[in-house]
Amino acid sequence: MGLFYNPGTKLDYTWAGKYVYDNPCVRFVAIDNKKRGLGDEVAPSVLLHTSVPFSLENLETDKEVIKPVLMKHLQQVLPDLPEPVEVKSHKWRYSQVHHGYSGSPGCVVLCNKPLIILAGDGFTHSNLDGCWDSVLSVSDTFLKLAGKL
Known part of the structure; x- marks a missing residue:
């Protein structure tokens, strides 16, 4: 609103x-x-x-x-x-997560070359903390993968 x-x-x-x-x-x-x-x-x-x-x-x-x-x-x-x-007032039918990605991994690597990482609170849990948890997961994943490039 x-x-x-x-x-x-x-x-x-x-x-x-x-x-x-x-x-x-x-x-x-x-x-x-x-x-x-x-x-x-x-x-x-x-x-x-x-x-x-x-x-x-x-x-x-x-x-x-x-x-x-x-x-x-x-x-x-x-x-x-x-x-x-x-x-x-405005409705956003899909603005919040109520069934997140299975296992809540924080992020998912979609492709290695080019590197595509899916992230957001949909990969953790629906709140601001979930967004931050996802950011940290992306950072860790990126650093691990960067060492292999």
Whole structure:
């Protein structure tokens, strides 16, 4: 879901992105203009991603019906967030992993020449830590294979 604000609206958060562990609905929130390194003259926006369980449970629910539920949960996570001028909901049916690659290897070498490595949280587990675990797996795999080239 995207929340859009008028130019000049202050979103007083020190972070550009925040992973939320303790809410059944909200999983990730980003202050988009901070994330992109844009100044305060740009109208700010906030991006919300839901958790995998919440997404699976509400996959077929109309996005306009689910919007107030998302807003309620976001208010719990960010109680000082100002009222947006516009809110847009968007469903990403395949944005999160709920059945990862068998064995969770971190990455898979698809081809040695040219070297093609498949990676991402789909090869570990669905959260930011899963992405980092995959990055580390790619690094280890690349270093092992580079020694054989």
